[in-house]
Amino acid sequence: xxxxxxxxxxxxxxxxxxxxxxxxxxxxxxxxxxxxxxxxxxxxxxxxxxxxxxxxxxxxxxxxxxxxxxxxxxxxxxxxxxxxxxxxxxxxxxxxxxxxxxxxxxxxxxxxxxxxxxxxxx
Ligand code: SF4
Numbered sequence: 001x002x003x004x005x006x007x008x009x010x011x012x013x014x015x016x017x018x019x020x021x022x023x024x025x026x027x028x029x030x031x032x033x034x035x036x037x038x039x040x041x042x043x044x045x046x047x048x049x050x051x052x053x054x055x056x057x058x059x060x061x062x063x064x065x066x067x068x069x070x071x072x073x074x075x076x077x078x079x080x081x082x083x084x085x086x087x088x089x090x091x092x093x094x095x096x097x098x099x100x101x102x103x104x105x106x107x108x109x110x111x112x113x114x115x116x117x118x119x120x121x122x
Pocket of ligand 1: 003018019020021022023024037041042043044045046047048049
Protein backbone atom coordinates (compact mmCIF):
# COMPACT_ATOMS: atom_id res chain seq x y z
CA UNK A 1 0.00 0.00 0.00
CA UNK A 2 0.97 3.63 -0.07
CA UNK A 3 -0.19 6.94 1.23
CA UNK A 4 -1.90 9.36 -1.16
CA UNK A 5 -1.97 13.15 -1.33
CA UNK A 6 -5.46 14.24 -2.35
CA UNK A 7 -6.56 17.36 -4.15
CA UNK A 8 -7.00 19.08 -0.77
CA UNK A 9 -3.22 19.75 -1.01
CA UNK A 10 -2.33 23.44 -1.21
CA UNK A 11 1.44 22.92 -1.33
CA UNK A 12 2.26 23.58 2.32
CA UNK A 13 5.42 21.46 1.86
CA UNK A 14 5.73 20.34 5.50
CA UNK A 15 5.03 16.74 4.47
CA UNK A 16 8.08 16.41 2.26
CA UNK A 17 10.31 17.70 5.07
CA UNK A 18 9.44 14.73 7.30
CA UNK A 19 9.31 11.88 4.79
CA UNK A 20 12.22 9.57 5.72
CA UNK A 21 12.55 8.13 2.21
CA UNK A 22 11.96 11.26 0.08
CA UNK A 23 8.83 9.81 -1.50
CA UNK A 24 7.00 13.16 -1.70
CA UNK A 25 7.66 15.20 -4.81
CA UNK A 26 6.32 18.62 -5.84
CA UNK A 27 4.38 18.94 -9.08
CA UNK A 28 4.38 22.72 -9.45
CA UNK A 29 2.81 22.99 -12.91
CA UNK A 30 -0.74 23.59 -14.10
CA UNK A 31 -1.01 19.89 -14.98
CA UNK A 32 0.46 18.72 -11.69
CA UNK A 33 -0.45 21.38 -9.10
CA UNK A 34 -0.13 19.44 -5.82
CA UNK A 35 2.53 17.28 -4.18
CA UNK A 36 2.57 13.56 -4.96
CA UNK A 37 3.71 10.38 -3.19
CA UNK A 38 5.75 7.77 -5.04
CA UNK A 39 4.06 4.46 -4.28
CA UNK A 40 7.20 2.55 -5.24
CA UNK A 41 9.20 4.03 -2.36
CA UNK A 42 6.62 5.00 0.31
CA UNK A 43 7.03 2.81 3.41
CA UNK A 44 3.63 3.77 4.85
CA UNK A 45 5.12 5.21 8.02
CA UNK A 46 2.39 7.86 8.27
CA UNK A 47 4.77 10.66 9.31
CA UNK A 48 3.45 13.00 6.61
CA UNK A 49 -0.20 12.79 7.67
CA UNK A 50 -0.15 15.04 10.78
CA UNK A 51 2.14 17.54 9.03
CA UNK A 52 -0.53 18.56 6.53
CA UNK A 53 -2.59 21.55 7.74
CA UNK A 54 -5.24 20.75 5.13
CA UNK A 55 -5.68 17.07 6.12
CA UNK A 56 -4.94 16.15 2.51
CA UNK A 57 -3.02 12.88 3.06
CA UNK A 58 -4.54 9.46 3.64
CA UNK A 59 -3.55 5.81 3.49
CA UNK A 60 -4.63 4.66 0.03
CA UNK A 61 -7.47 2.49 1.32
CA UNK A 62 -8.84 5.33 3.48
CA UNK A 63 -9.08 8.09 0.83
CA UNK A 64 -12.63 9.40 1.32
CA UNK A 65 -15.29 8.50 -1.21
CA UNK A 66 -17.56 11.08 0.39
CA UNK A 67 -15.49 13.88 1.92
CA UNK A 68 -17.87 16.43 3.47
CA UNK A 69 -16.54 19.99 3.38
CA UNK A 70 -16.85 22.30 6.36
CA UNK A 71 -16.73 25.23 3.97
CA UNK A 72 -13.73 27.40 3.15
CA UNK A 73 -11.43 24.55 2.15
CA UNK A 74 -9.99 24.45 -1.35
CA UNK A 75 -9.36 21.67 -3.82
CA UNK A 76 -6.38 22.00 -6.13
CA UNK A 77 -6.64 20.17 -9.44
CA UNK A 78 -5.56 20.53 -13.05
CA UNK A 79 -8.29 22.28 -15.01
CA UNK A 80 -9.64 24.41 -12.17
CA UNK A 81 -9.21 28.17 -12.49
CA UNK A 82 -9.63 29.64 -9.00
CA UNK A 83 -6.94 31.84 -7.46
CA UNK A 84 -5.41 30.99 -4.08
CA UNK A 85 -2.43 32.46 -2.30
CA UNK A 86 -0.88 32.00 1.12
CA UNK A 87 2.44 31.28 2.80
CA UNK A 88 3.68 27.69 2.96
CA UNK A 89 5.35 25.81 5.83
CA UNK A 90 8.58 27.73 5.20
CA UNK A 91 6.93 31.16 4.94
CA UNK A 92 7.33 31.24 1.17
CA UNK A 93 4.52 32.72 -0.89
CA UNK A 94 2.36 30.15 -2.68
CA UNK A 95 0.16 31.26 -5.59
CA UNK A 96 -2.15 28.74 -7.23
CA UNK A 97 -4.50 29.29 -10.15
CA UNK A 98 -5.87 25.72 -10.15
CA UNK A 99 -8.21 25.77 -7.17
CA UNK A 100 -11.85 25.94 -6.18
CA UNK A 101 -13.25 26.92 -2.77
CA UNK A 102 -15.60 24.35 -1.24
CA UNK A 103 -18.96 25.22 0.20
CA UNK A 104 -20.17 23.96 3.57
CA UNK A 105 -21.76 20.54 3.26
CA UNK A 106 -20.40 19.88 -0.24
CA UNK A 107 -19.52 16.20 -0.66
CA UNK A 108 -16.55 15.12 -2.81
CA UNK A 109 -15.13 11.78 -3.91
CA UNK A 110 -11.37 12.24 -3.41
CA UNK A 111 -10.41 8.78 -4.71
CA UNK A 112 -9.49 10.21 -8.13
CA UNK A 113 -6.30 11.45 -6.47
CA UNK A 114 -5.09 7.83 -6.19
CA UNK A 115 -4.89 7.55 -9.98
CA UNK A 116 -3.41 11.05 -10.31
CA UNK A 117 -0.61 10.18 -7.86
CA UNK A 118 0.21 7.07 -9.85
CA UNK A 119 0.18 8.89 -13.20
CA UNK A 120 2.58 11.56 -11.92
CA UNK A 121 5.36 9.01 -11.48
CA UNK A 122 4.92 7.30 -14.90
S1 SF4 B 1 3.73 7.59 4.65
FE1 SF4 B 1 5.91 7.92 5.33
S2 SF4 B 1 7.15 7.11 3.63
FE2 SF4 B 1 5.05 7.41 2.80
S3 SF4 B 1 5.06 9.47 1.91
FE3 SF4 B 1 4.33 9.70 4.04
S4 SF4 B 1 6.20 10.17 5.25
FE4 SF4 B 1 6.89 9.33 3.25
